[in-house]
Amino acid sequence: MAAEVVFVGAGPGDPELITLKGQKALERAERVIYAGSLVNPALLDHCRPGIPLHDSSALTLEEVVEIMVSGAKKGEYVVRLHTGDPSLYGAIQEQMDRLSQEKIPFSVIPGVSSVFAAAAALEREFTLPAVSQTLILTRLAGRTPVPEKENLAALARHGASMAIFLSVQEIGQVVESLRSGYPASTPAAVVYKASWPDQKILRGTLADIEEQVQREGVRKTAQILVGDFLTSPYSRSKLYDPGFSHGYRQGKAE
Template identity: 50%
Template sequence: MTPGKVWFVGAGPGDPELITVKGRGLLERAGAILYAGSLVSEAVLRWAPEGCEVADSRGMTLEEITGWLIRRASRHETVVRLQTGDPTLYGALIEMLRPLDAAGIEAGVVPGVSSAMASAAAARETLTLPEVTQTVILTRVEGRTPMPEGESLEELARHHCTLCLFLSITLLKKIREALLAAGWSEDCPVLVVQKASWPGEEKIVRGTLADIRERCKASRIHSQAMIIVSPALGARGRKEVKTSKLYDKRFSHRFRKAIAAKGETS
């Protein structure tokens, strides 16, 4: 029998409706699904067909996960590894692909909505803003897993652009110290979103470097939270905000000719 194909599917940040159409289609025809139960909402499994083998990987080691996928690929045409957010971000993707490659099993990857984007959406914030920041850094704070040389938070924070910090909610004290050392001020805005888009479970906490740790403690946020530090936060409430040239009536592009201001020629 020709081995089936293993698909690594991003379930998105939590809301089952934020899975992609392609991801949902794979769930609907899967013969076996292995989902990350500690992070993925079981509601996503509503699309699994009757008779589908479904297992939770929360107690499995890497070897057990890849072994499960390899064995199911020998029985089913479509096997889904359902992961939170996007599989390419902190998803141990390469660690799981390599054993599949060695076993001669074809694999595919379906992207998912990241919690970074879902958190900004939940708070009605933007990660980029004209003439304020045009760069987003997706990173995490060093914990048990060391950071590569040149990627410490203090070094990255010196860019003073938008920082989206994964897997770091228990390290807010360390974050504050690193950002202050990089030249950020105590009153710079910080956004924390726990379980972004999860129906009935989402929490949004706003604060500053000075007080966000205490605010998160008061809200009992200690896991599954995205931290966003950005000069773009709070832009909706500012008196003046620079606008995009793309929609400026005085800006020409191939779909629209500029409208000259009074006294000017286009």
């Protein structure tokens, strides 16, 4: 088997939400490094018995890279299993750059992000005609800084649909920042552990979502969703409007 490191998106939690390609990579793997604090351990059942499994939750970048490099240099097919989609807050760029420096071949298999699992749980569409055609994915500044031009208050002024990662532990600060751009009546929701068996959904507005989060004790592993897409009336899609013509259908005049 050719030596390679493959970054795999594990999906949001439900083990059935990993892609088929990601599952096949786990079945083929000769070594797996997984984000133990977030990845559903049931996904490791796809691995062959006896292969080395490394929980990266207590490891440094250097230690993770050393495991990947040493495995690949032995000719192994190494899987680096990240939660959700690895391109979003996955810290994979620094890993890929180290692998490039070591001349280790690698590839990426995308996954289902928790932001989309949260929308599915709420049964809502982010991009509703005449409501919002833009979705902002962001986070509150913490130990990882956020560029000033991307602070929540500045982004809120767009009035677009917004999904906020890694920030529910500072829900008060999140709401305060958002209120500079959205009215207090703006719909808001928090989805805790989207797609997991203990998933929890909180619905409200910017006026009361902080109180709900504090009452329920949600402190991590949650998506904050904000915008009129959560409740507002919307226009019918042109794509399926009988009077709308496109490359596959001629519209019918009323």
